[in-house]
Amino acid sequence: MTPAPSPEVLQAPLVVEFPFTRSLGPVQSAFLTGLRTRTVLGVRTTDGRVLVPPVEYDPVTADELADLVEVAPTGTVTTWAWNPSPRRGQPLSAPFAWVLVRLDGADTALLHALDAPGPDAVRTGMRVRIRWAAEREGAITDIACFEPYDGAEGGEAVPHTGTFTDPVRSIVAPARLDYTYAPGRAQSRYLKALAGRATYGERCPSCRKVYVPPRGACPTCGVATAEQVEVGPRGTVTTFCIVNIKARNLDIEVPYVYAHIALDGADLALHARIGGIPYDEVRMGLRVEPVWSEDGRYPDHYRPTGEPDADYDTYKELL
Amino acid sequence: MTKEPVAVVGIGQTKHTAARRDVSIAGLVREAAVRALEDAQLTWSDIDAVVIGKAPDFFEGVMMPELYLADALGAVGKPMLRVHTAGSVGGSTALVAAGLVAARVHRTVLTLAFEKQSESNAMWGLSLPIPFQQPLLAGAGGFFAPHVRAYMRRTGAPPGIGALVAYKDRRNALRNPYAHLHEHDLTLDQVRSSPMLWDPIRYSETCPSSDGACAMVLTDRAGADRAPYPPAWMHGGAMRSEPTLFAGKDFVSPRAGRDCAADVYRQAGITDPRREIDAVEMYVPFSWYEPMWLENLGFADEGAGWKLTESGVTELDGELPVNPSGGVLSTNPIGASGMLRFAEAALQVRGRAGEHQVDGARKALGHAYGGGSQFFSMWVVADTSPAG
Ligand SMILES: [Zn+2]
Numbered sequence: 001m002t003p004a005p006s007p008e009v010l011q012a013p014l015v016v017e018f019p020f021t022r023s024l025g026p027v028q029s030a031f032l033t034g035l036r037t038r039t040v041l042g043v044r045t046t047d048g049r050v051l052v053p054p055v056e057y058d059p060v061t062a063d064e065l066a067d068l069v070e071v072a073p074t075g076t077v078t079t080w081a082w083n084p085s086p087r088r089g090q091p092l093s094a095p096f097a098w099v100l101v102r103l104d105g106a107d108t109a110l111l112h113a114l115d116a117p118g119p120d121a122v123r124t125g126m127r128v129r130i131r132w133a134a135e136r137e138g139a140i141t142d143i144a145c146f147e148p149y150d151g152a153e154g155g156e157a158v159p160h161t162g163t164f165t166d167p168v169r170s171i172v173a174p175a176r177l178d179y180t181y182a183p184g185r186a187q188s189r190y191l192k193a194l195a196g197r198a199t200y201g202e203r204c205p206s207c208r209k210v211y212v213p214p215r216g217a218c219p220t221c222g223v224a225t226a227e228q229v230e231v232g233p234r235g236t237v238t239t240f241c242i243v244n245i246k247a248r249n250l251d252i253e254v255p256y257v258y259a260h261i262a263l264d265g266a267d268l269a270l271h272a273r274i275g276g277i278p279y280d281e282v283r284m285g286l287r288v289e290p291v292w293s294e295d296g297r298y299p300d301h302y303r304p305t306g307e308p309d310a311d312y313d314t315y316k317e318l319l
Numbered sequence: 320m321t322k323e324p325v326a327v328v329g330i331g332q333t334k335h336t337a338a339r340r341d342v343s344i345a346g347l348v349r350e351a352a353v354r355a356l357e358d359a360q361l362t363w364s365d366i367d368a369v370v371i372g373k374a375p376d377f378f379e380g381v382m383m384p385e386l387y388l389a390d391a392l393g394a395v396g397k398p399m400l401r402v403h404t405a406g407s408v409g410g411s412t413a414l415v416a417a418g419l420v421a422a423r424v425h426r427t428v429l430t431l432a433f434e435k436q437s438e439s440n441a442m443w444g445l446s447l448p449i450p451f452q453q454p455l456l457a458g459a460g461g462f463f464a465p466h467v468r469a470y471m472r473r474t475g476a477p478p479g480i481g482a483l484v485a486y487k488d489r490r491n492a493l494r495n496p497y498a499h500l501h502e503h504d505l506t507l508d509q510v511r512s513s514p515m516l517w518d519p520i521r522y523s524e525t526c527p528s529s530d531g532a533c534a535m536v537l538t539d540r541a542g543a544d545r546a547p548y549p550p551a552w553m554h555g556g557a558m559r560s561e562p563t564l565f566a567g568k569d570f571v572s573p574r575a576g577r578d579c580a581a582d583v584y585r586q587a588g589i590t591d592p593r594r595e596i597d598a599v600e601m602y603v604p605f606s607w608y609e610p611m612w613l614e615n616l617g618f619a620d621e622g623a624g625w626k627l628t629e630s631g632v633t634e635l636d637g638e639l640p641v642n643p644s645g646g647v648l649s650t651n652p653i654g655a656s657g658m659l660r661f662a663e664a665a666l667q668v669r670g671r672a673g674e675h676q677v678d679g680a681r682k683a684l685g686h687a688y689g690g691g692s693q694f695f696s697m698w699v700v701a702d703t704s705p706a707g
Binding site (some may be wrong): 218 | 325340341342343346347349363379380381389390391392393395435437438439440448449450451452453454457458460461465466467468469473514515516517518519520529562564565566567568569571572658661681
């Protein structure tokens, strides 16, 4: 269970989502392409067993495996678990059973879903068959699910070349993780102060260094930090680069200057964009101040204050 | 009780390339492992344990890939360990494997590292959209470019040094059949005039994105006696880490790197690395890191690393050849890049580096770093077994 959030600590959903590509290699390519034509392929191991789904390398001898065989679309449930509340992306939207099915002709079992009205309708040893998806593309989802079946048993596995026209060589596997993100006590306090256009760091009780943004602990001393210290608003550009590549998801025109800025009173630099000055006039030691956006949580960028540049010796330890 | 001496008797790697669409991840690692076994003239049954490393799982999106790779690496029924230290992982993986031999836990260990960058998204994997934080403003190169500028300011290095490194490493890569980039027609002028991506870093001064794997067979003294080819002997190995950001961090010459080098030299009995080491494979993903690491690793005094590069000392035929294989600038399957440095150092002292062999190399350093300059791993290998 998620503990009740403290009112001072911020929380927000964080969704991590990405479509990964996978090159299949010869064995998985044959297996998934087979499904497209309602053909289930396994692989024969060095000791003669038939593995379904197939693998590229023998789990016992580590030999490379290439001896493909075709097995039946019917099989026996070897074990199961009822899934009362399916989540997004699972094979069926109504409650179903996760089953391990040993297809006729195979020696190992395949994990998939069984469409059944309830857990009372499922048992180990029950006979099932593949329900094929109407549209098949060469993916494990070409098997829509399994369903109960009381027809004849399939025979022995038979050799198969594994050769198909237009084989599937890669797949896209969408991945998604849902998190609840909480930045913690120190950063929540820092963000709250930023909303009032003030920047607060935290001082380490041991080494006295001021951390901005604060993390709630000093990474050098390993002790908690609590004492708040207002820093800035002005600071010094310690170093920088000129970015000439437009970031895909960032609405900033290039070139722009990405700088490390040591706010007055802080013991390490934070990173921000420099504006209000041609990019090729930015220099180490430039004195800058924040420019706050209308409703932003952070300064939009920093601009020159007009003060003389800071002497190198005053910030060289912060590089 | 003294440690068991550790010998490298087998080295294998794939031909690194932008995309290996013909193989799965299992097929990729298998290729490197089979080549390492062939080099050692051993079979799967001779291997007692497997130690594998790669960069973050988010890169390819296969969580704990070592579980699925056990069959491909003959690891069923044997101990299999996964190591993870960001970009330095290839180095630290080899050191964990070496530790198992040195401690006499296992006699012969297969160690391997890989990345299939074509099926991954490193940029995305490293910069998740964390709520309440400003989006990352500059990307990976943008993270390192300000430190390069700081190095130039601190040392007075002239602006052309980075181009010299990139040109040298790409030329060296032409002699390495496994290197990803083989830019036969590249000229120094082209490097100098390539687009400025993150000023002061130009396009030609950055590493490529590669699919590849590297494997090594490490064994004890008895195993080395049976090896068909000369082994490389480990004379020292060390790892150090420090936070990505902390007050007082020296990004130009991180303390963890300096301490790690000092430790590995002490183990190897090296007091003057510049004179005593014959070849260096260091992790240089952006060209300027060559002079920076030359100082960090004690090959040059502070402020003088660029002078070694400028005067040709680090060329293949120089006094201290750096990255004769072409380095990370020519080949970068991230998780494997560190192990490639370690393996290339071993190839040099075994005299088996082929066209990029450094004449008379007897002692070599392999170096890797990763994260925000926070993980370091190094080893020193030599052509003779350590004393004692
Ligand atoms: Zn402290």
